[in-house]
Amino acid sequence: MLASDMHWSCYRPRGGGLLVSDNPVCFSGVVGTPPPQIPAAFFDHGVGTGFHNFRRLTVPLGSRLGVIISRDSQDASRLRVAEFNRFTVFNSREFVAHAPEWPGTHPGLAQDLTELLMTQRMVAPAFLQDYAPGGRT
Structure with a gap:
């Protein structure tokens, strides 16, 4: 799936500033018509997306x-550091991290x-109700 019809890019912001989190792969956006039962903004949290419909x-x-x-x-040329970080935070489950001087x-x-x-x-409890640290879902 990732090899076909996908564009791969290294992302190197000039001044740095990227965050990392406990969830290294961050889905955002949706392809096609989003399901009506999920608010559109939830897709930037990875809700309702998978390998078949992520943007x-x-x-x-x-x-x-x-x-x-x-x-x-x-996407790689249009994406700002703030947006990249937003996807990182919105896909995190327990933490985000940065250097002390960041x-x-x-x-x-x-x-x-x-x-x-x-x-x-505010949003995470809506889709992480059964999630628990340590692998229990």
């Missing part, structure tokens, strides 16, 4: 390098992180 996969590998696998060849060197992204974590804490 893009982002994989943060460190603060300065990530991978984008997308159905749209222009908030000082990326103040705008650090401010975004606070808001994104609040959103994730």
Whole structure:
């Protein structure tokens, strides 16, 4: 699936600033008509997406390098660091991480992180009801 009709790109933001999380593969967006029972914004949390209908996969590998696998060849050139981080936070289950100096060197992204974590804490219980640390689902 990932080899056919997918565009693979290394993502190297000029100033770095990528977050990593406990969920290394982050689904976002949906291809085709989304199911009416799932709010459209949930697709950026990976809800309702799988290998058959995701728009893009982002994989943060460190603060300065990530991978984008997308159905749209222009995603890698259009995606901003803040959006890449949003997908990382919204697909996280327990934590996101950054270097200790990251908030000082990326103040705008650090401010975004606070808001994104609040959103994730509100939305996650809706689709993680039976999730538990340690592998129990």
